[in-house]
Amino acid sequence: MEIRGLMIDAARQPEKLETYKKLIDFANEWNYNTVLFRVADDEGIVVKLDRVSDLICHLEPYSKKELRDFVLYANSKGIDIIPEIESFGHTNYITNSKKYAHLSDMDTGKYANFSGLCPVHPETPGLMKEIYSEIAEIFNSKYLHGGCDEVNWGGSGLSKEALKKQSRSEIWSSYINSLCEQAKKLGKEFIIWGDHILRKESGILEKLNNNIILLDWEYSSVDPQSLLDTVRPAVKKGFRIIGGPALGWCKWGPRPGKQQLYNIDAFSEAYSKEKSSEYLGIILTNWCPWRIIANSLFDGFAYASVSMNEGPSEARASAFRYFVETHYAAKWNNNWAEVFSMIYDITPSRPPCSKAWEHPFLVCPWHDEKTLTAMIEERNQIFPNFAAIESRLVLCESTVLKNIDDFKSFRLSVKYLKHIYWRNSIIMKAIENNSDLEIVINAIAEKDETLLSGIKKNHDENRLEKLPNKGNDQLYYIFGKAALFSKQLKQNYKKYRKIFSS
Numbered sequence: 001m002e003i004r005g006l007m008i009d010a011a012r013q014p015e016k017l018e019t020y021k022k023l024i025d026f027a028n029e030w031n032y033n034t035v036l037f038r039v040a041d042d043e044g045i046v047v048k049l050d051r052v053s054d055l056i057c058h059l060e061p062y063s064k065k066e067l068r069d070f071v072l073y074a075n076s077k078g079i080d081i082i083p084e085i086e087s088f089g090h091t092n093y094i095t096n097s098k099k100y101a102h103l104s105d106m107d108t109g110k111y112a113n114f115s116g117l118c119p120v121h122p123e124t125p126g127l128m129k130e131i132y133s134e135i136a137e138i139f140n141s142k143y144l145h146g147g148c149d150e151v152n153w154g155g156s157g158l159s160k161e162a163l164k165k166q167s168r169s170e171i172w173s174s175y176i177n178s179l180c181e182q183a184k185k186l187g188k189e190f191i192i193w194g195d196h197i198l199r200k201e202s203g204i205l206e207k208l209n210n211n212i213i214l215l216d217w218e219y220s221s222v223d224p225q226s227l228l229d230t231v232r233p234a235v236k237k238g239f240r241i242i243g244g245p246a247l248g249w250c251k252w253g254p255r256p257g258k259q260q261l262y263n264i265d266a267f268s269e270a271y272s273k274e275k276s277s278e279y280l281g282i283i284l285t286n287w288c289p290w291r292i293i294a295n296s297l298f299d300g301f302a303y304a305s306v307s308m309n310e311g312p313s314e315a316r317a318s319a320f321r322y323f324v325e326t327h328y329a330a331k332w333n334n335n336w337a338e339v340f341s342m343i344y345d346i347t348p349s350r351p352p353c354s355k356a357w358e359h360p361f362l363v364c365p366w367h368d369e370k371t372l373t374a375m376i377e378e379r380n381q382i383f384p385n386f387a388a389i390e391s392r393l394v395l396c397e398s399t400v401l402k403n404i405d406d407f408k409s410f411r412l413s414v415k416y417l418k419h420i421y422w423r424n425s426i427i428m429k430a431i432e433n434n435s436d437l438e439i440v441i442n443a444i445a446e447k448d449e450t451l452l453s454g455i456k457k458n459h460d461e462n463r464l465e466k467l468p469n470k471g472n473d474q475l476y477y478i479f480g481k482a483a484l485f486s487k488q489l490k491q492n493y494k495k496y497r498k499i500f501s502s
Contacts, residue, residue, distance in 0.1 A: 003281030005034030011041035013289040028077040030305040042092035054099040059466040083139040089151030091117040107155035116153030119175035149193030169203030210238040217244035222262040224270035243267040251353040258344040265312035294462035295409040329402035367481035386418035445490040448483035
C-alpha cells in the first residue's frame, strides 16, 4: 500500500506535541508512513493563523512554528503529515466567529447536530483560499484534506435562491471542485471524505473533478466485497481512493470492541487484493480523544499495522503477541492472551451510534441525583467482568520491561471501566441485601477520588489544560463530576438518603 496511515484528531482534543511525537515514533516502528492531522472542527482550529485571525481557536492553540517543527520531526521519522481542514461541514470554527457568522448555511430542519458553510456565498472561496494558503505554509505534504463530511447546508437565503436554479449535486460538486483548484494552485493534491459522494447523495460523483481523492470512511462494515462495491463506480471514473476504517468512533468509549478489529481487517483485505493504482491505501481513523485515556490504544494501532502489512489472518493470529513482545518487551503468556481476548470481547458500545439489539450499552458514571436515580431504577443490569482483565494486568505488569507508562495508561483504561460498573453493582447489591448504604457511599467516594487522581495525572501529562468539550462522553470531565457528587453524598448522606429508598 502506498499509504499506511493513522489519524490524530487534534481538532477535537489537542494534546501536547510531545505526546504526538510519541505516536510518530510508534508509527515509524510499526511501518506506518502517514498521519492525517485534523487541524479544525466545530470545536475550533488548533493553530493561530496570521492572515485569518478571527477564527474560533482552541484555548491553547499551537504556534505555526511549533507545528512546522512537529511536521519536520515526523518527516525525519519517515512519516508524512497530511493536514485536514474542514471546508464545508464541521465548520463552526468559522461560523461561530462574529466576523463570519453570516456564512453559516445550516438547515435547521435537517441534521441539526451538523454545521455547514455556505458554498454559494461570494466570500467563502476567498476565505478558504487564505486558510489553505496558511495551512500549506505549515504542512509540507503533497496532500491537503478538505474534510467535507456530514455537511448540513442549504438553510441560508443565498443557498435557497441558488437551489431554485441548480440541483444540490450541482452546487455541491461546483464548490468542491473550486476547493480542489485552490489546493492545486498550492501544489497540493486534494482529499475529501467520501460519505456524501459514495454513500449518501446521488449525482455528485458524475460532476466531480476526478483528480480529487476520496477517503471512504465506513466503520460498521466487516465485508471486504461490500467496501469494494461501494467505491468501484468512483474507481471506474478515475478517482483515487483511500480506505478509512476506525478504531475509535462515536460507538465506543475508552475501548473499542472486536467489531472494529473486523472492520480494519475488511479494509485491509479489500485494499490489498486490488492492485489498481487508484487504491492508494488505508488511514485508520480514531475520533474524539476525550473519550479515551491518552496513550492507551497502542495495541489497536499495532493490530491495524499487522492487518495492513501482513493481512487479517496474521493480525488475528499474532498481532497482540507481537505487540506485547515488541512494545512492552514482555514475555507472552496466558495472562496476556486472556487480556486481549477479553478486552475486545466484553467491551460494550455506546448508545448514540449503536443498534438497539447491541444492548447492554456502556454506562455513563452517575454524577447527580437524576443519573443516580435512573441507575437504581434500571432493572436487569449486566456488569461486564473488567475486574478479571484488571487482575490479569496486575500479574502482567512485572513482565513489562519497556514503555511502562503506556502499559499503565492501558491498565488505567481498564481500571476506569471496572470502576464505573463496580459503582453500580455495589449499590444494587446493597439495596438488594438491605446493607448499610452509607458505608457503601463512603467506599465509592474514596475510590472515586483515587481513580480521578490517576485520570488527572494522565491528562496533565499528555493533554492541554483546557477541556474543549464538557459533555457526558468527555471522560475526564464526566468522571470529575461523578467524583464530586459521590463526595457530596458522603458528606451529606442524610440529605440524599431518599434516593435509595424511592
